[in-house]
Amino acid sequence: MKKTRILLSQSTDPWFNLAVEDIIFRSMSADQRVLFLWQNNDTVVIGRAQNPWKECKTDIMERDGVKLARRQTGGGAVFHDLGNTCFTFMAGKPEYDKSVSTQIVLDALASIGVNGKATGRNDLVVEDEQGVRKFSGSAYRETIDRGFHHGTILMSTDMSRLADYLNPDPKKLQAKGITSVKSRVINLNTIVPKIDHKMVCDAMIEAYRHYYDTEIDIEFISPEASANLPDFATKFAKQSSWEWNFGSTPQFTHQLSERFAWGGVDLYLDVTHGIIEHAQVYSDALDPKPIELFGVALAKKTYTVDGMRQAITAVIEQVPEYQAQLEELGSWLGAQIQ
Structure with missing residues (x-):
């Protein structure tokens, strides 16, 4: 050698x-x-x-x-x-x-x-x-x-x-x-x-x-x-x-907020190695159910647009009457995490 x-x-x-x-x-x-x-x-x-x-x-x-x-x-x-x-x-x-x-x-x-x-x-x-x-x-x-x-x-x-x-x-x-x-x-x-x-x-x-x-x-x-x-x-x-x-990233927290016609959203994401470990969502929407379901659906998703889309899709399947609201939320969130 x-x-x-x-x-x-x-x-x-x-x-x-x-x-x-x-x-x-x-x-x-x-x-x-x-x-x-x-x-x-x-x-x-x-x-x-x-x-x-x-x-x-x-x-x-x-x-x-x-x-x-x-x-x-x-x-x-x-x-x-x-x-x-x-x-x-x-x-x-x-x-x-x-x-x-x-x-x-x-x-x-x-x-x-x-x-x-x-x-x-x-x-x-x-x-x-x-x-x-x-x-x-x-x-x-x-x-x-x-x-x-x-x-x-x-x-x-x-x-x-x-x-x-x-x-x-x-x-x-x-x-x-x-x-x-x-x-x-x-x-x-x-x-x-x-x-x-x-x-x-x-x-x-x-x-x-x-x-x-x-x-x-x-x-x-x-x-x-x-x-x-x-x-x-x-x-x-x-x-x-x-x-x-991306996944080797140290732990971090991302806080986001936005106001929509149907209500405001405050979202806190705890991310470890590119995976959302915990999501806490607050909203003054008249019916908070879809937002609460979204917070649950985000857990263990990747911190990516695809991860957000998967969570939104899962919630739409549970509450299809809120599809337009959830798609608006998903589009905004996907733009924020890029």
């Missing part, structure tokens, strides 16, 4: 790339070191303990075909498109040292004209007339005998879309997860106009080879060339699942 490896993904699917990252990290020997370079198309990547409904505009993401991907590490939510390059450095202990991987990134960028520096919050920055500007964020993961450092490099990301997806509408959520720290960012094409993914990858590979003073062949990874990745199908199924990307 090779001691030093360079892997270059030919896929832009975030679920594929994060699955590859995790499998390589878990299966590598403790005396190996790996550089994995990859790129995701139109994705919001959230930290392991984050709440997607708090961090993201999930309805806008669904409309625009933007994927949600939960990573194994902590930290904040970030938007990825093809103007962004991702890197992962893996190594066994005691060799694993995030200051070494950080320096390799800085050396690589310096070779193409970007003079960056590291800051205390796991970021890489440059300074311009507007001050200190972030172009790279990192997160880390360690086990007993190995560790990895992964991060992003903003080259030409569409900043307007970044703001669209990462500025959620106010929702009365008391989240027990982690809220992203928002920082001023910069694309490196303002410094190196022709920068692109290949240029960054070539520079990173050269800096990596130079640091370890060895010639290393590049291994190309793709969905068609994943047969040698142990248990890949199972890992990919988990990485792409609703249960992992």
Whole structure:
């Protein structure tokens, strides 16, 4: 088995790339070191303990075909498109040292004209007339005998879309997860106009080879060339699942209220791992029965539009004379939880 490896993904699917990252990290020997370079198309990547409904505009993401991907590490939510390059450095202990991987990134960028520096919050920055500007964020993961450092490099990301997806509408959520720290960012094409993914990858590979003073062949990874990745199908199924990307959300409470022609509704949802554990509904409707039945029907449903629809359908079957009222309630609620 090779001691030093360079892997270059030919896929832009975030679920594929994060699955590859995790499998390589878990299966590598403790005396190996790996550089994995990859790129995701139109994705919001959230930290392991984050709440997607708090961090993201999930309805806008669904409309625009933007994927949600939960990573194994902590930290904040970030938007990825093809103007962004991702890197992962893996190594066994005691060799694993995030200051070494950080320096390799800085050396690589310096070779193409970007003079960056590291800051205390796991970021890489440059300074311009507007001050200190972030172009790279990192997160880390360690086990007993190995560790990895992964991060992003903003080259030409569409900043307007970044703001669209990462500025959620106010929702009365008391989240027990982690809220992203928002920082001023910069694309490196303002410094190196022709920068692109290949240029960054070539520079990173050269800096990596130079640091370890060895010639290393590049291994190309793709969905068609994943047969040698142990248990890949199972890992990919988990990485792409609703249960992992949404259902792994820490417990939170969502409070909603609205007034309809037939009465007002106050709704409190306790959600754990994306499942509604308890729903408390209050209403001044003249006949509260359908609202009370709806509160009961919400229990154990997923915190999704489909979950709301299932509960509404179940209540309509019990009290069909209130179908119009219940459908109005369901349409409003479905729009609120996206």
